[in-house]
Amino acid sequence: MRGDLLLSSWKMRQPQMAGSGALRIFHGPSESEGDSELSRIAVELFMDGSQSFAWVYTWEQRGRFSLGPDFKDELIHFFKSISVSGAVLLERPESGAPRDAELLFGNVPEFLDIRENGANFRIRFLGTKHPGLFLDHAPLRTWLMNAKLSGKTVLNTFAYTGSLSVACGLGGASKVTTLDLSKPTTQWGKENWELNFPPLGESASGETSEPTGDFIYGDVFEWLPKLIKRSEKFDVVLLDPPSFSRSPKKIFSTAKDLPGLHALAFKLLQPGGILISSINSAQISASQFRSQIDLAAKEEKRTLKVIAPLAAPPLSFPGADYLKGWIFRVD
Numbered sequence: 001m002r003g004d005l006l007l008s009s010w011k012m013r014q015p016q017m018a019g020s021g022a023l024r025i026f027h028g029p030s031e032s033e034g035d036s037e038l039s040r041i042a043v044e045l046f047m048d049g050s051q052s053f054a055w056v057y058t059w060e061q062r063g064r065f066s067l068g069p070d071f072k073d074e075l076i077h078f079f080k081s082i083s084v085s086g087a088v089l090l091e092r093p094e095s096g097a098p099r100d101a102e103l104l105f106g107n108v109p110e111f112l113d114i115r116e117n118g119a120n121f122r123i124r125f126l127g128t129k130h131p132g133l134f135l136d137h138a139p140l141r142t143w144l145m146n147a148k149l150s151g152k153t154v155l156n157t158f159a160y161t162g163s164l165s166v167a168c169g170l171g172g173a174s175k176v177t178t179l180d181l182s183k184p185t186t187q188w189g190k191e192n193w194e195l196n197f198p199p200l201g202e203s204a205s206g207e208t209s210e211p212t213g214d215f216i217y218g219d220v221f222e223w224l225p226k227l228i229k230r231s232e233k234f235d236v237v238l239l240d241p242p243s244f245s246r247s248p249k250k251i252f253s254t255a256k257d258l259p260g261l262h263a264l265a266f267k268l269l270q271p272g273g274i275l276i277s278s279i280n281s282a283q284i285s286a287s288q289f290r291s292q293i294d295l296a297a298k299e300e301k302r303t304l305k306v307i308a309p310l311a312a313p314p315l316s317f318p319g320a321d322y323l324k325g326w327i328f329r330v331d
């Protein structure tokens, strides 16, 4: 029964798989048809053309987050039926950070390089709490790749493994600065960059149209003021903060710090530039989020025009409304 539901969700997505080596193939909260165990999981598939591997995530519910042995067996049976070679499981407790993903079955590689819509990304399975690619941001990556950013400079903050930086580079940006607080994540971002562009540090010959990649391992709340002090300006700024973060410089939360963060971004943005701002939080509504951005825009005397709203892709994340944000033109 559970296997049938997983299979039909997988089949429904098959047309999308033709163009993508990464896809959420099951989104439990909206596809479980009342099965409480299934409602607590999501499944993502990563394919490199010859092999495919899966990530399974659980959501805690009423103090339970471990999958029982029968459910694990059903999942393994399903994976084998669609020729998945191995899978990992990440169980998320109600509070606190999850442990790293553990092997559910089969063998998984140290990493798998996949293609999404013409871009290359490195996916990891063990020794990590996430595969390295947020699949709900796939529409934004596509938008950036098609955005005609030719000659534009980009500042990608809270960048994680830099997938949005890669998309900007492929979209024609001349220079992309990628900033994140985590050292391993910044290293992963460099690997993703080098899967798509010449090695970092190799000076571009005058004729090349390849973008320059600049990676900063550091705190947004230290670096943005530093860049402002240096009078640096960017044509595109991306903000995608977590709900909560603790750095030596600041304890950030989306509940109280969104206007201050956006004010910093506005100071760095050229007139007529593009601001991309998104959050991944069920705690804040889109209108509350928008009013925080508007507050900062008013303070900084900038006017905003929405180019496009942001949302998780409805076909692979049906009913998911936690990801929200906008692409703005900022005058």
Ligand SMILES: C[S@@+](CC[C@H](N)C(=O)[O-])C[C@H]1O[C@@H](n2cnc3c(N)ncnc32)[C@H](O)[C@@H]1O
Binding pocket: 133, 134, 137, 157, 158, 159, 160, 161, 162, 163, 164, 179, 180, 181, 182, 185, 218, 219, 220, 221, 240, 241, 242, 245, 246, 247, 252, 280
């Ligand atoms: C939601 S993820 C961003 C996802 C990313 N935009 C993407 O599409 O892959 C949040 C990231 O913010 C980083 N981060 C958290 N606090 C930070 C801070 N104060 N300065 C810089 N980066 C921070 C984390 O290390 C994490 O990689």
